[in-house]
Amino acid sequence: MTGVRLHPFTLLAIAGALPALAWILPAPAGAAVTAGVALLLTLTPGALLTPAASPGFTVSGSSPGRRPGLVVLRTAVLTAAPFWLFLLLLHDVPTTLSIGLRITTMVASFVWLVAALEPARLVEAMVAAGWSASIAYLLAATLSAVPVLKARAQRIVEAQRCRGLSSRGGIAARLRALRALALPLVLSALHEVDERALALETRGLVPGIHRTPLAPPPDPVVERAARWVLLLACLSALIRRLM
Amino acid sequence: MRSLTLEGASFWYPATESPVLRDVSLEVSQGEIVALVGALGAGASTLLLVAADLAPRVTGGRLAGAVARRDRSGIVLPTPWTQLSGMAFTVWDEVAFGPANLGWPTHEIARQVDRALEQLELVPLASRNPTTLSGGELQRVIIAAILAMDPGLVLFDEPAAELDADGTRTLWRLIRLLANEGKAVLLATSALDALPDVADRVVWLEDGAVRAVGKPDLLADVAVCDAGLGTSVATVWRAGGLPGPYPLTVAHAVQRWR
Numbered sequence: 001m002t003g004v005r006l007h008p009f010t011l012l013a014i015a016g017a018l019p020a021l022a023w024i025l026p027a028p029a030g031a032a033v034t035a036g037v038a039l040l041l042t043l044t045p046g047a048l049l050t051p052a053a054s055p056g057f058t059v060s061g062s063s064p065g066r067r068p069g070l071v072v073l074r075t076a077v078l079t080a081a082p083f084w085l086f087l088l089l090l091h092d093v094p095t096t097l098s099i100g101l102r103i104t105t106m107v108a109s110f111v112w113l114v115a116a117l118e119p120a121r122l123v124e125a126m127v128a129a130g131w132s133a134s135i136a137y138l139l140a141a142t143l144s145a146v147p148v149l150k151a152r153a154q155r156i157v158e159a160q161r162c163r164g165l166s167s168r169g170g171i172a173a174r175l176r177a178l179r180a181l182a183l184p185l186v187l188s189a190l191h192e193v194d195e196r197a198l199a200l201e202t203r204g205l206v207p208g209i210h211r212t213p214l215a216p217p218p219d220p221v222v223e224r225a226a227r228w229v230l231l232l233a234c235l236s237a238l239i240r241r242l243m
Numbered sequence: 244m245r246s247l248t249l250e251g252a253s254f255w256y257p258a259t260e261s262p263v264l265r266d267v268s269l270e271v272s273q274g275e276i277v278a279l280v281g282a283l284g285a286g287a288s289t290l291l292l293v294a295a296d297l298a299p300r301v302t303g304g305r306l307a308g309a310v311a312r313r314d315r316s317g318i319v320l321p322t323p324w325t326q327l328s329g330m331a332f333t334v335w336d337e338v339a340f341g342p343a344n345l346g347w348p349t350h351e352i353a354r355q356v357d358r359a360l361e362q363l364e365l366v367p368l369a370s371r372n373p374t375t376l377s378g379g380e381l382q383r384v385i386i387a388a389i390l391a392m393d394p395g396l397v398l399f400d401e402p403a404a405e406l407d408a409d410g411t412r413t414l415w416r417l418i419r420l421l422a423n424e425g426k427a428v429l430l431a432t433s434a435l436d437a438l439p440d441v442a443d444r445v446v447w448l449e450d451g452a453v454r455a456v457g458k459p460d461l462l463a464d465v466a467v468c469d470a471g472l473g474t475s476v477a478t479v480w481r482a483g484g485l486p487g488p489y490p491l492t493v494a495h496a497v498q499r500w501r
Contacts, residue, residue, distance in 0.1 A: 120330040133344065137330065144329060192325050194302075198292070199326035201301050202318045203388060204344030212343045212352060214336070 031101035128216030246427030314395020
Protein backbone atom coordinates (compact mmCIF):
# COMPACT_ATOMS: atom_id res chain seq x y z
CA MET A 1 0.00 0.00 0.00
CA THR A 2 1.41 3.37 -0.90
CA GLY A 3 0.21 6.80 0.08
CA VAL A 4 1.15 10.16 1.47
CA ARG A 5 3.38 9.98 4.53
CA LEU A 6 2.79 13.05 6.58
CA HIS A 7 5.56 14.42 8.76
CA PRO A 8 4.94 13.71 12.48
CA PHE A 9 4.74 17.44 13.22
CA THR A 10 2.01 17.78 10.59
CA LEU A 11 0.05 14.95 12.22
CA LEU A 12 0.44 16.66 15.59
CA ALA A 13 -0.59 20.01 14.09
CA ILE A 14 -3.77 18.55 12.58
CA ALA A 15 -4.63 16.65 15.77
CA GLY A 16 -4.10 19.84 17.76
CA ALA A 17 -5.83 22.27 15.39
CA LEU A 18 -9.06 20.31 15.05
CA PRO A 19 -10.00 20.33 18.76
CA ALA A 20 -8.86 23.95 19.03
CA LEU A 21 -11.11 24.96 16.14
CA ALA A 22 -13.94 22.85 17.56
CA TRP A 23 -13.93 24.97 20.72
CA ILE A 24 -13.24 28.29 18.97
CA LEU A 25 -15.74 28.10 16.10
CA PRO A 26 -19.42 28.75 16.83
CA ALA A 27 -21.31 25.60 17.80
CA PRO A 28 -22.90 23.43 16.65
CA ALA A 29 -22.01 24.16 13.02
CA GLY A 30 -18.26 24.66 13.57
CA ALA A 31 -17.97 21.69 15.88
CA ALA A 32 -19.97 19.55 13.45
CA VAL A 33 -17.48 20.31 10.69
CA THR A 34 -14.43 19.58 12.88
CA ALA A 35 -16.00 16.39 14.26
CA GLY A 36 -16.82 15.28 10.73
CA VAL A 37 -13.26 15.94 9.57
CA ALA A 38 -11.78 14.17 12.61
CA LEU A 39 -14.03 11.13 12.12
CA LEU A 40 -13.14 11.03 8.43
CA LEU A 41 -9.46 11.14 9.38
CA THR A 42 -9.87 8.04 11.54
CA LEU A 43 -10.66 6.14 8.34
CA THR A 44 -7.31 7.09 6.83
CA PRO A 45 -4.37 6.06 9.05
CA GLY A 46 -3.51 3.06 6.88
CA ALA A 47 -3.55 5.14 3.72
CA LEU A 48 -1.22 7.70 5.22
CA LEU A 49 1.54 5.22 5.86
CA THR A 50 3.83 3.26 3.61
CA PRO A 51 5.00 -0.04 5.06
CA ALA A 52 8.55 -0.94 4.09
CA ALA A 53 11.05 -3.26 5.62
CA SER A 54 14.72 -3.33 4.88
CA PRO A 55 17.44 -3.39 7.50
CA GLY A 56 19.43 -0.27 8.09
CA PHE A 57 18.01 3.10 9.11
CA THR A 58 14.42 2.08 8.57
CA VAL A 59 13.03 3.85 11.58
CA SER A 60 10.81 6.01 9.45
CA GLY A 61 10.33 3.48 6.73
CA SER A 62 8.75 0.51 8.40
CA SER A 63 5.58 -0.02 10.26
CA PRO A 64 4.08 -3.03 11.98
CA GLY A 65 0.63 -3.66 10.51
CA ARG A 66 -1.40 -0.50 10.93
CA ARG A 67 -4.93 -0.80 12.18
CA PRO A 68 -7.59 -0.60 9.48
CA GLY A 69 -9.49 2.68 9.35
CA LEU A 70 -12.81 1.14 10.32
CA VAL A 71 -11.31 -0.21 13.54
CA VAL A 72 -9.96 3.25 14.38
CA LEU A 73 -13.31 4.85 13.59
CA ARG A 74 -15.08 2.31 15.80
CA THR A 75 -12.63 3.01 18.65
CA ALA A 76 -13.26 6.75 18.34
CA VAL A 77 -17.04 6.35 18.24
CA LEU A 78 -17.11 3.92 21.17
CA THR A 79 -14.86 6.20 23.23
CA ALA A 80 -16.99 9.26 22.51
CA ALA A 81 -20.35 7.52 23.06
CA PRO A 82 -20.36 7.59 26.91
CA PHE A 83 -19.74 11.35 26.86
CA TRP A 84 -22.84 11.80 24.71
CA LEU A 85 -24.86 9.72 27.15
CA PHE A 86 -23.79 11.77 30.17
CA LEU A 87 -24.31 15.06 28.31
CA LEU A 88 -27.82 14.02 27.32
CA LEU A 89 -28.60 13.16 30.93
CA LEU A 90 -27.29 16.50 32.19
CA HIS A 91 -28.20 19.00 29.43
CA ASP A 92 -30.78 19.87 26.81
CA VAL A 93 -30.32 18.74 23.22
CA PRO A 94 -28.67 21.93 21.81
CA THR A 95 -26.07 21.99 24.60
CA THR A 96 -25.50 18.26 24.24
CA LEU A 97 -24.91 18.75 20.53
CA SER A 98 -22.50 21.64 21.06
CA ILE A 99 -20.37 19.98 23.72
CA GLY A 100 -20.76 16.46 22.33
CA LEU A 101 -19.45 17.42 18.90
CA ARG A 102 -16.50 19.20 20.45
CA ILE A 103 -15.66 16.21 22.65
CA THR A 104 -16.07 13.92 19.66
CA THR A 105 -13.57 16.06 17.77
CA MET A 106 -11.09 15.79 20.64
CA VAL A 107 -11.53 12.04 21.02
CA ALA A 108 -11.43 11.29 17.30
CA SER A 109 -8.37 13.49 16.78
CA PHE A 110 -6.49 11.75 19.59
CA VAL A 111 -7.50 8.25 18.51
CA TRP A 112 -6.47 9.09 14.94
CA LEU A 113 -3.15 10.50 16.13
CA VAL A 114 -2.36 7.41 18.20
CA ALA A 115 -3.19 5.20 15.21
CA ALA A 116 -1.36 7.25 12.58
CA LEU A 117 1.69 8.57 14.40
CA GLU A 118 4.61 6.20 14.74
CA PRO A 119 6.49 7.02 17.96
CA ALA A 120 9.83 6.19 16.37
CA ARG A 121 9.22 8.70 13.55
CA LEU A 122 8.23 11.32 16.08
CA VAL A 123 11.47 10.80 18.01
CA GLU A 124 13.49 11.03 14.81
CA ALA A 125 11.66 14.18 13.72
CA MET A 126 12.06 15.87 17.10
CA VAL A 127 15.74 14.96 17.39
CA ALA A 128 16.35 16.24 13.85
CA ALA A 129 14.59 19.48 14.82
CA GLY A 130 16.96 19.92 17.75
CA TRP A 131 14.72 18.72 20.59
CA SER A 132 16.15 16.78 23.50
CA ALA A 133 16.05 13.03 22.81
CA SER A 134 14.77 12.42 26.36
CA ILE A 135 11.80 14.75 25.89
CA ALA A 136 11.09 13.27 22.46
CA TYR A 137 11.15 9.77 23.93
CA LEU A 138 8.88 10.81 26.78
CA LEU A 139 6.29 12.22 24.38
CA ALA A 140 6.51 9.23 22.05
CA ALA A 141 6.29 6.77 24.94
CA THR A 142 3.17 8.53 26.20
CA LEU A 143 1.52 8.19 22.79
CA SER A 144 2.44 4.52 22.56
CA ALA A 145 1.28 3.76 26.11
CA VAL A 146 -2.34 3.14 25.08
CA PRO A 147 -1.69 0.30 22.63
CA VAL A 148 0.99 -1.17 24.91
CA LEU A 149 -1.35 -1.27 27.90
CA LYS A 150 -4.15 -2.66 25.74
CA ALA A 151 -1.92 -5.50 24.53
CA ARG A 152 -0.81 -6.24 28.09
CA ALA A 153 -4.42 -6.27 29.32
CA GLN A 154 -5.30 -8.72 26.55
CA ARG A 155 -2.49 -11.05 27.62
CA ILE A 156 -3.62 -10.91 31.25
CA VAL A 157 -7.23 -11.64 30.28
CA GLU A 158 -6.10 -14.61 28.18
CA ALA A 159 -3.93 -15.93 31.02
CA GLN A 160 -6.80 -15.64 33.46
CA ARG A 161 -9.19 -17.29 31.04
CA CYS A 162 -6.77 -20.23 30.91
CA ARG A 163 -7.08 -20.40 34.70
CA GLY A 164 -10.85 -20.51 34.55
CA LEU A 165 -11.79 -16.87 35.12
CA SER A 166 -14.23 -15.84 32.42
CA SER A 167 -14.70 -12.19 31.49
CA ARG A 168 -18.05 -12.99 29.90
CA GLY A 169 -21.46 -13.43 31.48
CA GLY A 170 -23.42 -11.21 33.87
CA ILE A 171 -22.40 -7.94 35.44
CA ALA A 172 -21.08 -9.66 38.59
CA ALA A 173 -18.84 -11.95 36.55
CA ARG A 174 -17.55 -9.05 34.48
CA LEU A 175 -16.81 -7.01 37.62
CA ARG A 176 -14.89 -9.95 39.10
CA ALA A 177 -12.90 -10.22 35.87
CA LEU A 178 -12.25 -6.47 35.86
CA ARG A 179 -10.91 -6.58 39.42
CA ALA A 180 -8.69 -9.52 38.51
CA LEU A 181 -7.40 -7.58 35.51
CA ALA A 182 -6.74 -4.23 37.17
CA LEU A 183 -4.27 -5.29 39.86
CA PRO A 184 -1.87 -7.31 37.70
CA LEU A 185 -2.12 -4.68 34.96
CA VAL A 186 -1.10 -1.85 37.28
CA LEU A 187 1.55 -3.85 39.15
CA SER A 188 3.16 -5.22 35.98
CA ALA A 189 3.16 -1.76 34.41
CA LEU A 190 4.89 -0.30 37.48
CA HIS A 191 7.42 -3.13 37.54
CA GLU A 192 8.15 -2.65 33.86
CA VAL A 193 8.67 1.08 34.32
CA ASP A 194 11.49 0.33 36.78
CA GLU A 195 13.22 -2.15 34.51
CA ARG A 196 12.70 -0.02 31.40
CA ALA A 197 14.28 2.97 33.13
CA LEU A 198 17.37 0.90 33.87
CA ALA A 199 17.47 -0.47 30.33
CA LEU A 200 17.10 2.95 28.70
CA GLU A 201 19.81 4.43 30.91
CA THR A 202 22.24 1.70 30.00
CA ARG A 203 21.40 2.23 26.35
CA GLY A 204 22.43 5.83 26.54
CA LEU A 205 19.07 7.61 26.83
CA VAL A 206 20.14 10.10 29.46
CA PRO A 207 19.45 13.82 29.80
CA GLY A 208 21.69 16.02 27.71
CA ILE A 209 22.60 13.53 25.01
CA HIS A 210 23.01 14.54 21.38
CA ARG A 211 21.36 11.64 19.60
CA THR A 212 22.22 10.97 16.00
CA PRO A 213 19.05 11.05 13.88
CA LEU A 214 19.11 7.74 12.01
CA ALA A 215 16.43 8.46 9.44
CA PRO A 216 14.79 11.86 9.97
CA PRO A 217 11.46 11.96 8.12
CA PRO A 218 11.36 14.39 5.21
CA ASP A 219 9.61 17.66 5.98
CA PRO A 220 8.50 19.19 2.65
CA VAL A 221 7.93 22.92 2.32
CA VAL A 222 4.26 22.28 1.57
CA GLU A 223 3.77 20.59 4.94
CA ARG A 224 5.67 23.27 6.81
CA ALA A 225 3.47 25.87 5.14
CA ALA A 226 0.35 23.84 5.94
CA ARG A 227 1.28 23.81 9.61
CA TRP A 228 1.63 27.58 9.62
CA VAL A 229 -1.73 27.87 7.85
CA LEU A 230 -3.33 25.71 10.56
CA LEU A 231 -1.80 27.85 13.29
CA LEU A 232 -2.89 31.07 11.60
CA ALA A 233 -6.40 29.66 11.06
CA CYS A 234 -6.70 28.88 14.77
CA LEU A 235 -5.40 32.33 15.75
CA SER A 236 -7.63 34.21 13.33
CA ALA A 237 -10.66 32.18 14.40
CA LEU A 238 -9.86 32.98 18.01
CA ILE A 239 -9.41 36.70 17.35
CA ARG A 240 -12.63 36.82 15.34
CA ARG A 241 -14.48 34.99 18.12
CA LEU A 242 -13.19 37.35 20.79
CA MET A 243 -13.95 40.52 18.83
CA MET B 244 44.55 -2.88 33.70
CA ARG B 245 41.58 -2.67 36.05
CA SER B 246 38.26 -1.84 34.46
CA LEU B 247 36.19 -1.93 37.65
CA THR B 248 37.19 -1.62 41.29
CA LEU B 249 34.87 -1.83 44.28
CA GLU B 250 36.32 -1.12 47.70
CA GLY B 251 34.19 -1.82 50.74
CA ALA B 252 30.99 -1.19 48.79
CA SER B 253 27.72 -1.46 50.69
CA PHE B 254 24.33 -0.64 49.22
CA TRP B 255 20.90 -0.01 50.67
CA TYR B 256 17.73 0.15 48.56
CA PRO B 257 15.37 3.03 49.39
CA ALA B 258 13.39 2.66 52.60
CA THR B 259 15.34 -0.40 53.77
CA GLU B 260 17.51 -0.65 56.84
CA SER B 261 19.66 -3.65 56.06
CA PRO B 262 22.12 -3.43 53.17
CA VAL B 263 21.77 -5.65 50.11
CA LEU B 264 25.53 -5.46 49.59
CA ARG B 265 27.90 -5.56 52.56
CA ASP B 266 31.46 -4.36 52.35
CA VAL B 267 32.11 -5.84 48.91
CA SER B 268 35.61 -5.45 47.47
CA LEU B 269 36.18 -6.69 43.95
CA GLU B 270 38.33 -5.95 40.92
CA VAL B 271 37.68 -6.85 37.32
CA SER B 272 40.50 -6.38 34.84
CA GLN B 273 40.37 -5.87 31.10
CA GLY B 274 40.25 -9.23 29.34
CA GLU B 275 38.99 -10.99 32.45
CA ILE B 276 35.71 -12.85 33.00
CA VAL B 277 34.47 -12.83 36.58
CA ALA B 278 31.38 -14.82 37.52
CA LEU B 279 29.15 -14.03 40.49
CA VAL B 280 27.42 -17.02 42.04
CA GLY B 281 25.11 -17.20 44.98
CA ALA B 282 21.64 -18.10 46.16
CA LEU B 283 18.64 -15.96 45.23
CA GLY B 284 18.87 -12.66 47.08
CA ALA B 285 22.62 -12.93 47.57
CA GLY B 286 23.10 -9.54 45.94
CA ALA B 287 24.57 -10.48 42.55
CA SER B 288 22.05 -8.46 40.49
CA THR B 289 22.45 -5.45 42.78
CA LEU B 290 26.23 -5.70 42.49
CA LEU B 291 25.85 -5.55 38.70
CA LEU B 292 23.62 -2.46 38.99
CA VAL B 293 26.22 -0.78 41.20
CA ALA B 294 28.96 -1.71 38.75
CA ALA B 295 26.86 -0.27 35.90
CA ASP B 296 26.42 3.01 37.78
CA LEU B 297 22.65 2.46 37.84
CA ALA B 298 22.47 1.99 41.61
CA PRO B 299 21.91 4.30 43.34
CA ARG B 300 21.80 6.83 40.45
CA VAL B 301 18.62 5.39 38.90
CA THR B 302 17.30 2.98 41.50
CA GLY B 303 17.68 5.36 44.42
CA GLY B 304 19.09 4.15 47.73
CA ARG B 305 22.48 4.70 49.33
CA LEU B 306 25.94 3.52 48.43
CA ALA B 307 28.86 3.46 50.82
CA GLY B 308 32.44 2.67 49.89
CA ALA B 309 34.27 3.39 46.66
CA VAL B 310 33.45 2.33 43.11
CA ALA B 311 35.86 3.19 40.30
CA ARG B 312 35.10 2.50 36.64
CA ARG B 313 37.69 3.01 33.97
CA ASP B 314 35.52 2.08 30.99
CA ARG B 315 31.97 2.77 29.84
CA SER B 316 29.76 -0.12 30.92
CA GLY B 317 26.80 -1.89 29.38
CA ILE B 318 24.48 -4.20 31.25
CA VAL B 319 22.25 -6.97 29.91
CA LEU B 320 19.30 -7.41 32.27
CA PRO B 321 17.53 -10.77 32.69
CA THR B 322 14.15 -9.94 31.09
CA PRO B 323 14.66 -9.01 27.43
CA TRP B 324 11.09 -7.80 26.71
CA THR B 325 11.41 -4.95 29.19
CA GLN B 326 14.63 -3.79 27.58
CA LEU B 327 13.18 -3.05 24.16
CA SER B 328 13.28 0.62 23.30
CA GLY B 329 9.75 0.54 21.91
CA MET B 330 11.00 2.94 19.25
CA ALA B 331 12.15 0.48 16.61
CA PHE B 332 10.25 -1.61 14.11
CA THR B 333 13.18 -3.76 13.04
CA VAL B 334 15.90 -5.64 14.88
CA TRP B 335 18.47 -3.47 13.08
CA ASP B 336 16.87 -0.26 14.38
CA GLU B 337 16.58 -1.73 17.88
CA VAL B 338 20.30 -2.53 17.97
CA ALA B 339 21.08 0.95 16.59
CA PHE B 340 19.06 2.69 19.34
CA GLY B 341 21.95 2.78 21.84
CA PRO B 342 24.73 3.79 19.43
CA ALA B 343 22.50 6.59 18.09
CA ASN B 344 22.04 7.86 21.65
CA LEU B 345 25.82 8.07 21.95
CA GLY B 346 25.82 10.58 19.09
CA TRP B 347 28.12 8.55 16.87
CA PRO B 348 28.27 9.31 13.14
CA THR B 349 25.94 7.16 11.07
CA HIS B 350 28.71 5.15 9.35
CA GLU B 351 30.13 4.17 12.76
CA ILE B 352 26.66 3.22 14.01
CA ALA B 353 26.12 1.04 10.92
CA ARG B 354 29.51 -0.63 11.38
CA GLN B 355 28.96 -1.44 15.06
CA VAL B 356 25.38 -2.63 14.51
CA ASP B 357 26.34 -4.92 11.63
CA ARG B 358 29.21 -6.32 13.69
CA ALA B 359 27.01 -6.98 16.72
CA LEU B 360 24.34 -8.65 14.57
CA GLU B 361 26.98 -10.94 13.08
CA GLN B 362 28.43 -11.78 16.48
CA LEU B 363 25.01 -12.82 17.77
CA GLU B 364 24.07 -14.60 14.50
CA LEU B 365 21.16 -12.20 14.05
CA VAL B 366 21.73 -11.10 10.46
CA PRO B 367 18.79 -13.19 9.14
CA LEU B 368 16.50 -11.46 11.66
CA ALA B 369 17.70 -7.91 10.93
CA SER B 370 14.46 -6.77 9.27
CA ARG B 371 12.11 -8.56 11.69
CA ASN B 372 9.93 -6.64 14.12
CA PRO B 373 11.49 -7.19 17.60
CA THR B 374 8.09 -7.70 19.19
CA THR B 375 7.52 -10.81 17.05
CA LEU B 376 10.67 -12.60 18.24
CA SER B 377 10.90 -15.47 20.70
CA GLY B 378 12.38 -14.91 24.16
CA GLY B 379 15.73 -16.39 23.12
CA GLU B 380 15.92 -14.34 19.94
CA LEU B 381 15.00 -11.23 21.86
CA GLN B 382 17.70 -11.92 24.44
CA ARG B 383 20.27 -12.12 21.63
CA VAL B 384 18.96 -8.83 20.21
CA ILE B 385 19.39 -7.12 23.57
CA ILE B 386 22.92 -8.50 23.96
CA ALA B 387 23.71 -7.24 20.45
CA ALA B 388 22.22 -3.86 21.34
CA ILE B 389 24.60 -3.55 24.30
CA LEU B 390 27.64 -4.80 22.39
CA ALA B 391 26.93 -2.35 19.54
CA MET B 392 27.65 0.44 22.03
CA ASP B 393 31.17 -0.99 22.38
CA PRO B 394 31.35 -0.95 26.20
CA GLY B 395 34.68 -1.67 27.84
CA LEU B 396 32.97 -3.33 30.80
CA VAL B 397 30.16 -5.74 29.93
CA LEU B 398 27.79 -6.86 32.69
CA PHE B 399 25.47 -9.82 32.25
CA ASP B 400 22.62 -10.70 34.62
CA GLU B 401 21.50 -14.29 33.93
CA PRO B 402 22.29 -13.96 30.22
CA ALA B 403 21.40 -17.57 29.40
CA ALA B 404 18.01 -17.57 31.11
CA GLU B 405 16.01 -17.28 27.86
CA LEU B 406 18.39 -19.14 25.57
CA ASP B 407 18.21 -22.68 24.20
CA ALA B 408 21.25 -24.98 24.26
CA ASP B 409 22.64 -23.68 20.94
CA GLY B 410 22.07 -20.06 21.93
CA THR B 411 23.75 -20.68 25.28
CA ARG B 412 26.82 -22.21 23.66
CA THR B 413 27.04 -19.24 21.26
CA LEU B 414 26.75 -16.87 24.19
CA TRP B 415 29.58 -18.46 26.17
CA ARG B 416 31.79 -18.44 23.06
CA LEU B 417 30.94 -14.78 22.54
CA ILE B 418 31.76 -13.89 26.15
CA ARG B 419 35.16 -15.53 25.78
CA LEU B 420 35.62 -13.62 22.52
CA LEU B 421 34.78 -10.34 24.27
CA ALA B 422 37.41 -11.03 26.92
CA ASN B 423 39.95 -11.87 24.21
CA GLU B 424 39.19 -8.45 22.68
CA GLY B 425 40.19 -6.89 25.99
CA LYS B 426 36.77 -6.22 27.46
CA ALA B 427 36.14 -6.83 31.15
CA VAL B 428 33.16 -9.12 31.77
CA LEU B 429 31.24 -9.48 35.02
CA LEU B 430 28.36 -11.92 34.95
CA ALA B 431 25.82 -13.24 37.41
CA THR B 432 24.61 -16.67 36.44
CA SER B 433 23.07 -19.83 37.77
CA ALA B 434 24.43 -21.81 34.79
CA LEU B 435 27.19 -23.16 37.00
CA ASP B 436 28.25 -26.01 34.73
CA ALA B 437 29.47 -23.58 32.07
CA LEU B 438 31.69 -21.58 34.40
CA PRO B 439 34.75 -23.89 34.49
CA ASP B 440 35.14 -23.28 30.75
CA VAL B 441 34.04 -19.63 30.72
CA ALA B 442 35.08 -17.82 33.89
CA ASP B 443 38.57 -16.79 34.93
CA ARG B 444 37.46 -16.16 38.49
CA VAL B 445 34.39 -16.99 40.54
CA VAL B 446 33.02 -14.83 43.35
CA TRP B 447 30.71 -16.52 45.85
CA LEU B 448 28.22 -14.07 47.32
CA GLU B 449 26.23 -14.87 50.43
CA ASP B 450 23.79 -12.42 52.04
CA GLY B 451 25.31 -9.54 50.12
CA ALA B 452 28.88 -10.23 51.20
CA VAL B 453 31.75 -11.91 49.40
CA ARG B 454 32.13 -15.34 50.98
CA ALA B 455 34.95 -16.58 48.74
CA VAL B 456 36.84 -15.67 45.57
CA GLY B 457 38.87 -18.06 43.49
CA LYS B 458 39.40 -19.95 40.28
CA PRO B 459 36.43 -21.93 38.92
CA ASP B 460 37.73 -24.86 41.02
CA LEU B 461 35.86 -23.08 43.79
CA LEU B 462 32.66 -24.62 42.38
CA ALA B 463 33.86 -28.05 43.52
CA ASP B 464 34.64 -26.85 47.01
CA VAL B 465 32.85 -28.73 49.75
CA ALA B 466 31.36 -25.60 51.33
CA VAL B 467 30.17 -24.30 47.95
CA CYS B 468 28.56 -27.65 47.15
CA ASP B 469 26.93 -27.65 50.57
CA ALA B 470 25.42 -24.29 49.65
CA GLY B 471 24.00 -25.81 46.44
CA LEU B 472 26.36 -23.87 44.20
CA GLY B 473 28.60 -26.68 42.96
CA THR B 474 28.64 -27.89 39.38
CA SER B 475 26.35 -30.81 38.50
CA VAL B 476 29.27 -33.24 38.48
CA ALA B 477 30.48 -32.06 41.89
CA THR B 478 26.94 -32.29 43.25
CA VAL B 479 26.44 -35.83 41.94
CA TRP B 480 29.83 -36.87 43.32
CA ARG B 481 28.85 -35.48 46.69
CA ALA B 482 25.38 -37.08 46.58
CA GLY B 483 27.04 -40.43 45.82
CA GLY B 484 28.96 -40.14 49.07
CA LEU B 485 32.30 -40.14 47.27
CA PRO B 486 35.22 -38.42 49.00
CA GLY B 487 36.30 -34.86 48.31
CA PRO B 488 37.72 -32.84 46.75
CA TYR B 489 34.87 -33.13 44.31
CA PRO B 490 35.56 -33.13 40.56
CA LEU B 491 34.44 -30.04 38.68
CA THR B 492 33.59 -31.44 35.27
CA VAL B 493 32.92 -34.78 33.61
CA ALA B 494 36.55 -34.89 32.46
CA HIS B 495 37.75 -34.34 36.02
CA ALA B 496 35.38 -37.04 37.27
CA VAL B 497 36.66 -39.54 34.72
CA GLN B 498 40.24 -38.77 35.76
CA ARG B 499 39.37 -39.24 39.43
CA TRP B 500 37.47 -42.44 38.76
CA ARG B 501 40.44 -43.99 37.01
